[in-house]
Amino acid sequence: NAAGLWAREVGRMVGLELPVLAMEHMYLITEDMPEVIDFNKTTGKELMHCVDFDGEIYLRQERQGMLMGTYEKACRPWSPLTTPWDFGHELLAEDIERITPELEVGFRHFPAFNNAGIKKIINGPFTFSPDGNPLVGPVRGLRNYWSACAVMAGFSQGGGVGLALANWMIYGDPGFDVFAMDVSRYGDYATLAYTNAKVRENYARRFSIRYPNEELPAARPLLTTPIYDKLKDAGGVFGAYYGLEQALWFAPKGEVDQFSWRRSNDFDVVGAEAKAVRESVGLMETSGFAKYSVKGSGAEAFLDKLLTCRIPAIGRMTLAPMLKHDGKLIGDFTLAKLGEGDFLLIGSGIAEAYHMRWFESLLPKDGSVELQALGLSLLGLSIAGPNSRKLLQKLTHQDLSTAEFPFMTIRRMDIGMAPAIVGRVSYTGDLGYEIWMRPEHQRYIFDLLMQEGAEFDIRLFGLRALNALRLDKSYGSWSREYRPLYGPLEAGLNRFVALSKEADFIGKAAAAKEKAEGGTLRLRTFILSARDADVIGDEPIYHNGAVCGWVTSGGYAHGSGLSVAVGYVPKGIADETQGWSIELLGELLPAQLQAEPLFDGDGARMRA
Template sequence: HLTGGVLLAATEARLDWLRGVVAKGRYLGIELEEISPNEAAELMPLLDPKQFVGAVRNKEDGHLDPSGVTHAYAKAARKLGAEVERFTKVEDIVRRPDGLWRVITNKGEVVAEHVVNAGGLWAREVGRMVGLELPVLAMEHMYLITEDMPEVAAWNAKTGTEIIHAVDFDGELYLRQERGGMLMGTYEKANKPWSEYQTPWNFGHELLEPDIDRIAPSLEVGFRHFPAFQNTGIKQIINGPFTFAPDGNPLVGPVRGLPGFWVACGVMAGFSQGGGVGLALSNWMIEGDPGADIWAMDVARYGDWATMAYTNTKVRENYSRRFSIRFPNEELPAGRPLKTTPVYDLLSAKGAQWGVAYGLEVPLWYAPEGVKDEFSWRRSSDFTQVAKEVATVRDGVGLSEISSFAKYKVTGERAAAWLDRMLACKLPKPGRMTLAPMLKQDGRLIGDFTLANLGEDGWFLAGSGIAEQYHMRWFEKHLPDDGSVRIEALGAKLTGLSIAGPKARDVLAKATRSDVSNAAFSFMAIGRMDIGMAPCLVGRVSYTGDLGYEIWVAPEYQRAAYQALMAAGEEFGIGLFGS
């Protein structure tokens, strides 16, 4: 049913967001058009144009019969040689010594090279069969179906077409025609998880008990924005569960440490996302690459910090904000702070405004007393303060907390040869560092690291913190089988600080007894030295591009190192800057 649709804006901020959607559509080849509220009302006769400030039209919007399409997919798969076994319960999944998987069902056993967990509501249970706890939670979701509406019948008779879809973001509603009436659904603020810890195996997609009081505030907005609903009855309220990951995106891809085991779950918008998920997985299995940048869906974006309680908190936040605007640089508060470094309280006292990277709190910028970030599509209140931080580093010296970088230790008799094959760079000599891109077989960049040769202590790598699981999955896939190379993600075992700016050497020289002159400690040098009383690993490099140093220190010494640097930097006007 290609009815077309309208996306509605009741505020100027939402209209700005919709203009961004139009721009993205232009890039992706999707025809979208900004229209006025009156033009929207001509296309969707149930809405009150006085409630809106603008709209966007999508001529390709529509809906389908989910049961019919599912059976059509199955029929097409059978034609291509697939076997579809209905009413077959998977009871266990066991990896054989040869790397293949035994899928044990109530009808027998299947041996497979690849197993995809597309368990939907049961994704957690399937994951637990292989020792995997997936960050997935089901939420109750309600929509109502009205009695037949004369306005719908009149439009159908007049145009010979269905009423087009509508999404009312500010009302947190979506609407489409359902037979002679309308369907209205909402993502209510007072949301409710379903079966938080495990999904019953005997659940057969039965409907749940509706609770109209939970969705009443959204319905009040809907009846105001679409007045015809005030004069019709409700025929049925549907309540059923569907699954989400903490950020609302699917969980897709190979699972680290389980070769041949894949996930395709948390796909809350099955028909709009399912085709892309299937294509990415098939490309990945056959070609070794999903065929596009799907990082936002990659299961590797979560680590063991995404516990059941964290997932519950973040999924509820995401569900309640399904139609809310997230402005540039806006950080969402649920489930935070979770992971912090030893200087978290010291930086908070200095006005740190926190973001999060791979579960870890990261200082983004520092707000003076009385300054609060106000988010918008224009310059937010942090702009002036960030400019001051930039000037501090450019003209003097600044300190930043950099524990959010991923840190790795590589050792073993063949470590050098392995790194030489994995990284597109010349290996540095002992006591030296280099920039180290990592490429796939086709030459595409998949990682950008700083590589340090620590001599007898092995090798040290620093890279993108959010990609730690992604990179460890790649590293482990390419490790030799004989144990001659070992790699460890150091995570919270190592914290970091960075000082940068033309006075950075002056600060470091005052904080340590080591010789940090340019002759003794030149650009891209690395070595161990004490900063104050704290033993540290210091490299002469900075991500700001200024004279600077990255300082790696065990967490029990980070406060001491921070305090020593701030004390040494006082006479040089040291300031804090964010990431």
């Protein structure tokens, strides 16, 4: 499906509603300009392309004149429900008044335009996805159906889209990490109305730089859980991930996010949330994780081939990397065995459709495996901190002592009157428990935990505090540290790759080769001498003054009181203790290699 303006119609032929919408887009072309002609003669070059973020316009040379275009705030979708089959790429009616505010800024910033004649005004439709990136790749559930849609900038994006698809079709893999343009990054929540709202927002912000703590409001809230109102009443500030509202932090009354590249007004509050976890007990919602049920007589053999880990015993969990055939990471999960032929797999929420496509392509044809993405039919809460066991023990008759319920144990149990699945594990790196329940029980369990947790000064915490806490432990995350660019040895996950197990899991030969040869990179943690800002990802890492690596994620580890950066560097220098620095907001800052986790380095507290 490379049908451009008709992508929706071609998708609907097979029952597929693609999240794509065409927008009217206008630009003007001037007559020949003396300034352009003179520049060309003097330099022998064309004028460079230009984007003016303040004016939200772009410029480029067009013959011996100039083109000025804009992504205006007063944007207009074109044919939002259906695309006429008889549309022949005609131009649309001009509506210069709609883009006048942007043009006025452009003419003010580039005075030569004031003396130029306008030769032509162009208005035509072109397509966008909700986030502005293409929709590329095989479509889950449709055999040999491929998408190459929403390619907004054909000349600049077409080559990459074509290469990815060619590799994918011929070799079964795009050849590089294309998740940002993978059609599977959207789920069923991306309806026609959702797409309309998000595309208009994206178009109107095309030249607006998004701050790292900025959450965009269009098409929200859409997916919520039964405790959404309770979290909101408690000051919850939310972000939307895979359509679901998830609490980022809990603001004092009257506070809202103040967008910034530097530490913002959430800094002290997030620190207090993290401190509550480390000192007593905190509670957060975990419904945003992807949950998969894998059942049947062939479930264990299927998972043994799919994942690199050893299959745990009944009532136990393990970390479970997943590789492509070339040995690169395609997922990281927690695998739990609830019973014979009964498994629960927990992974990244934003990758649910992405992973389901992979799982389903590998299912045995004999019907021996029943695979289901549980979505919002299974919701979660997590409690963590030194008093988390005391709190949970008040709510169940089962013995939660380490002897009876050790680290990485999972069991069905009642919490108060409600049935649940409880696992002793926490992404905070502290003593903690994940509690999974049906939607109708979530409010009850939440209220019970908050009520009984008052004795321990229980505090709600959000995803920003969770990020701070996982940095204390140097834990990686999907789409940051764990991507199809890296092997498990490079990513520090090699201890969960059971090369000696009998099953010939996908990527086993490549993982064995990586182990033998050592790969090329290593994931490392650094302490940064930062003052009022922290890394967010993609900052360059230097060693002895030369760029050698890149940051994958980071932030302020409030529990340790340090600014942390996690990233990849060449294996040959990965254990050097001196000479490191990281560029942050244009400033080169000293960095120190942190070989051990900042918190609970030997895992004693987590396993206590």
